[in-house]
Amino acid sequence: MKQFTYSFILFTFLVPNLLFGETTKQKTLSDYEPILRNAITQFETVFKSSPKKHDLVEQKVNFMMGQAIKGEITFLIDMNANQDLSAMGFVDFYNENKKPAIVIGTYFLDLFDKNPSIFYSALVHEFTHAYDFFNSQRYFLFYKNNRIVKALFEADAYAIESLFIQNYLVTQKIRLTKFESFLIDDFEKTGMSKIILINQIASLPLLHSFLDIRDSKDSIETKVNSLNQIGQNLIAKYDSIPSLKEQEIKMEILAFYFTYRVLLDQLVYDIEQKESEEIINPETFTLEKYPNLLQTQKEITQKIKIYEKEFEDYIIKENLRIRTEI
Template sequence: MKQYSLLLLLFIFPTIILGDETKPKTLIDYEPILRNAITQFETVFKSSPTKHDLVEQKVNFIIRQAMKGEITFLIDVNGNQDLSAMGFVDFYNENKKPAIVIGTYFLDQFEKNPSIFYSALVHEFTHAYDFFNSQRYFLFYKNNRIVKALFEADAYAIESLFIQNYLVSQKIKLTKFEQFLMDDFEKTQLSKIILINQIASLPLLHAFLEIRDSKDSIEKKVTSLNDIGKNLIEKFDSIKSLKDYDNKMEIIAFYFTYHLLLDQLVYDIEQKESEVMIEPETFSLQKYPTLYQTKKQISEKVKSYENEFEDYIIKENQRIRTEI
């Protein structure tokens, strides 16, 4: 396959973006940058002396989809702020074709920091792979915060494996974000990036998923969730004695995750067991009084940390998205 194969399917928004007041910059100026960036990505990907099966699976699959015209690339004229300026969209127009949307932030940065373009592209390839291979699940749960966080964790894991096996092995200079991500992958299995990015505790989400997908009855699953909540309540007063600030925020994340996502989880458990669609507005956690009271206690307790936790998330999000 020729290295420019992906570029044959490139779509461009017919819009002008201003670079500075004296010299307007159009999307025609960005098109060759994107062409070169994708060509260089293919070179890096194919030339790596080390490979990883999962990365190969995701990237090669999406390359094939692009060659068939099943997915395309778009330039986002407004995506010029930070590392959030690249994303996957499932249906971007009346043709209902998925696309990877690339903000001009990455194109402006490419000459100086090409690696972050490569890494972000693999991240979005992973989301695209999940869409193509689990389309009903992907679309049904696209607005479900629990599943969305787990999709993000998977994409960050593949991105981390790409950095380790394809960039580090070729001695390509990494950005601060990539170094942070690789370190988080190795030390916490991505708990920090999911905390910052999705405002959720990844370990608790895994526990939620294990309960949701078990073969236990709904009543037993609810009891298990209540036990988790009671355990959190018992340990709540120990938070103030924690010396390590990051660790303190990770512990507090358990409480906010329980507080914010428990209703969604129990709804998902009921929906999983039901043969008909349960309308979300008809669901109430109050049908499980003990669990409802446990959640209510946790919701009251975490109010004392709400401002501190929110401030931490905002500052860390800004730091990792802008310090490349």
């Protein structure tokens, strides 16, 4: 698609590999450039040719294609990216005073001939992040290092990606990868809860509850009491965990406890910051002014220690699986 503006970054020197006594030429940046151009052209064709459309997908993709045509976002090839499905991402480059970019690892380009669908799906995912940046830049930049909001941004991007797969790939009978099949199954059955558990190590249902409390018009005291009640409910149900025989369900339940333990400080900080006219120093912020809430958090922290290794092993195993299974 000639109207797109492309710019590329080369991160490594390329040295021939010697295999079985013969020199195998590694691909260079110039080898990958036409592959990327073709991949984006094919994406545009698939997107426009679909007999079925979805308003949210159309909104994100059309807007970002327009930004690309205007040169407001670039596409960069990363020769050093991971060799798995994490090898594509959106980078805002805001602090470097450069235009934002979709950074694409060679993994996707090497796979394109055999598995083009995963390039299309991942691109829609990153277009969604880019759309959020362009349309809510202040919010995006303020919260981009906030684990709660980051997880919710990811859930939204995975949802749009799933809608794209359902409405643009499946309808055109384009063969899906295992990851894409997993994603639409998760979208239909749990609303992205499993991918967020594996990818962000968080309970999506609890994050939604956190956000509802944060954004309510209640007083800080009422919000803190609500959070304490959530924690007390978790403590009351703790003894039922050993009876959970199915691993998937057990991990989903444990995610509530680990999310509460890890992200509670961030949430209360966000609640206070929302009401404050000055920036609160996150380095010195503590829950000590809320002794009941702090005690609840400590009790949950102590109780779930016995499950830490099991939970961590599950996350590592599943994260590796979804990043590498094609």
